[in-house]
Amino acid sequence: MEQAAAAASACTLCAPHLPLGPRPIHQLHAKARIVITSQAPGTKAHLSGIPFEDASGERLRDWLGLDRDRFYDPTQVAILPMGMCYPGHLPRGGDAPPRPECAPTWHPRILPLFARPRLRLLVGAHAIRFVLGRGMPFAERIRRYAETLPDHFPLPHPSWRTLVWAKRNPWFDAEVIPALRQEVARALAPTG
Ligand code: SF4
Numbered sequence: 001m002e003q004a005a006a007a008a009s010a011c012t013l014c015a016p017h018l019p020l021g022p023r024p025i026h027q028l029h030a031k032a033r034i035v036i037t038s039q040a041p042g043t044k045a046h047l048s049g050i051p052f053e054d055a056s057g058e059r060l061r062d063w064l065g066l067d068r069d070r071f072y073d074p075t076q077v078a079i080l081p082m083g084m085c086y087p088g089h090l091p092r093g094g095d096a097p098p099r100p101e102c103a104p105t106w107h108p109r110i111l112p113l114f115a116r117p118r119l120r121l122l123v124g125a126h127a128i129r130f131v132l133g134r135g136m137p138f139a140e141r142i143r144r145y146a147e148t149l150p151d152h153f154p155l156p157h158p159s160w161r162t163l164v165w166a167k168r169n170p171w172f173d174a175e176v177i178p179a180l181r182q183e184v185a186r187a188l189a190p191t192g
Pocket of ligand 1: 011
C-alpha cells in the first residue's frame with residue numbers, strides 16, 4: 001500500500017486538464033476498516049493537502065459519528081476519492097466533476113491492498129454511479145441503503161446543498177443517519 005500511495009501521489013496522468021496542476025489527495029493505509037470514496041478535492045483541500053477540512057468535512061464527521069482524531073487516523077479511515085486532484089470549476093459555477101481517468105486507473109490498483117475493509121462509503125452521485133451503477137434514482141438509492149450493506153453505504157455529498165435536500169427528504173436524518181452511525185461503529189469495532 002505504501003508503494004501504491006506514493007505512486008498515486010506522484011500521478012500526473014490528467015495534468016493538462018487540471019487548472020491548478022496535479023496534487024493528488026488521499027488517505028491510505030492497508031489496515032483501514034472504512035474506505036470513503038468521495039468526489040474530488042476542492043480548492044481548500046488542494047492548498048492544504050488535507051481532505052475534508054471544511055464545513056463539508058464537519059458535516060460528514062457528524063453524520064459518521066466520528067471525531068477528527070478517528071476520521072484522520074488512516075488505520076481506521078481511508079479516503080480514496082473518485083478524483084484525487086482538484087478538477088476546476090464548471091463555467092456556470094460549482095466544482096467540475098472528478099476527472100474520469102482517476103478512479104478507473106487507481107481504484108483497481110489500490111482497493112485490493114486493504115487487508116480487511118469492512119465498509120465502503122460512497123459519497124456523492126459520482127461514486128454511487130461508478131460502483132453501484134445507474135439503475136436507481138439518486139434519492140431512492142440513498143433511502144434503500146440497506147440493500148447494499150454490509151459492503152457499501154451510499155450517501156449524498158455533505159455540501160450545504162444537501163441540507164436543503166435533507167429538509168425535503170426527512171427520512172435521511174431520521175433513518176439513514178442513525179443506521180450509518182451504527183454501520184460505522186460496527187466497522188470500527190475491535191475484532192475478537
Ligand atoms: S486526478 Fe487522478 S488521474 Fe488525474 S493526475 Fe490526479 S491522481 Fe492522476
